[in-house]
Amino acid sequence: MGEGADIKADSILDVKGLCCPMPVVKAKKAMDAIEIGQVLEIVGTDPGSKGDMPAWAKRAGHEFVGASEDGEVFHFWVKKGK
Amino acid sequence: MADRVAIIASKGTLDMAYPPLILASTAAAMDMECAIFFTFYGLDIVNKKKYANLKVAPVGNPAMPVPVPNMIGMLPGMTAMASKMMKDMMKKSGVPTIPELITACHELGVKLWPCEMTLGVMGINAEDLIPEVDPSCGAATFLEYAMEAKVSLFI
Numbered sequence: 001m002g003e004g005a006d007i008k009a010d011s012i013l014d015v016k017g018l019c020c021p022m023p024v025v026k027a028k029k030a031m032d033a034i035e036i037g038q039v040l041e042i043v044g045t046d047p048g049s050k051g052d053m054p055a056w057a058k059r060a061g062h063e064f065v066g067a068s069e070d071g072e073v074f075h076f077w078v079k080k081g082k
Numbered sequence: 083m084a085d086r087v088a089i090i091a092s093k094g095t096l097d098m099a100y101p102p103l104i105l106a107s108t109a110a111a112m113d114m115e116c117a118i119f120f121t122f123y124g125l126d127i128v129n130k131k132k133y134a135n136l137k138v139a140p141v142g143n144p145a146m147p148v149p150v151p152n153m154i155g156m157l158p159g160m161t162a163m164a165s166k167m168m169k170d171m172m173k174k175s176g177v178p179t180i181p182e183l184i185t186a187c188h189e190l191g192v193k194l195w196p197c198e199m200t201l202g203v204m205g206i207n208a209e210d211l212i213p214e215v216d217p218s219c220g221a222a223t224f225l226e227y228a229m230e231a232k233v234s235l236f237i
Contacts, residue, residue, distance in 0.1 A: 019176040021108040025186045028111035046176070052108075059085075059112035 007066050007077045009041035010034055016073065019046040024056045027078070031062065034080055039065065042076040049074055087116040088228035090236045094126030096136040096168055096180070102237045103127070103183035109233075110190035117193035119224040120215075121200050124237075127180065128196060128215050129206065134181050140164040147171070188214040195219050 013030040015023040023044045030040055042053060050067070053076040057064040063079040087109040091102040102118050109116040126132045140146060140155035146164065154160065172179075178186070187194065196211055198218040208218070228234045 017176045018178075021104045021111070021183075022176075022178055022186070024111045025107050025190065028190065056108075056112055059114070061113065 007039060007041075009077060010038035012041045012043065015042060015044040015046070015049075017045060020048050020052065023049045024052055027053070027056065028060065031060070031078070031080055036080050036082065039077055039079050042078065044074055044076075045072055047074075049076065053078065083115075083230065085114045085233075086227070086231040087114050087233040088224065088231035088235070089116070089118045090224070091118050091120050091124035091127055092122050092237065094123030094132070094136060096138050096165060098124075098237060099127045099133075099136050099180050100177075100183070102235070103180065103187060105235065106192045107183055107186040107190060110187065110192050114233075115191075116187075117195055117224070117227055118187070119195045119197060119219075121197035122204075125196060125200055125204065125206060125211075128184070128194060128211050130210055130212050133184065133212060134179070136180060137161050137165040138168045184212065184214055195224065197221075 011030060011034050013026060015026050018026070023042065023046055027040065027042050034040060053067070054064045057078045061082040063081050064076070065079050066077045068075045087106070089102045089106055091099070093099070106116045106118050120128050126136060138161070140150050140160045141152050143155070147167065150160065150164070194215045196215055196218040198220050201218055
């Protein structure tokens, strides 16, 4: 587990089994459904997401607050910024 | 103004349909404005009868997963076989289908612009296109949009 393990998520998005570009596309939609300041946890299996999630969060105006790996499953925590 | 991405999709094979749709949906998810201009064979990507069944070309394609000599690639059924192989590989890897990507682009507000001139040349009518497309337009409309884009791609 990594640095994100203790972060509390307000909403969880499961994108396991999906690959580029769907994790980012679904994360955007999930982010639209929560409030500013809330945290979305994204759980996926696409290794490309390790680079894509921070890049997406930065561009979309959100704060990337952490990530962890659990075998082949990746967790990302992103705080809604706008 | 939001950052802007302008893409031209000029090819109608399955492998060439993916990059514009993947980049456009991702750009929109990253809060960028995005438009795809579909021209020449790229119009097949938004053609109602064709878009769910785009093909991979086995001839003149040295990058096939199983190398196929051009002489063999010419045989009847080879295009269908190569296309099915590619679609199976995509499905196994969790890659969305072309119609799924079109839906994602549409829902995220990507502009899907059919090229007016090539519609006419190729005898394609507005009703042959999927309902998600925006009104057709010309080169000047695309260039006016692309002038303000930070990323502009010809695919």
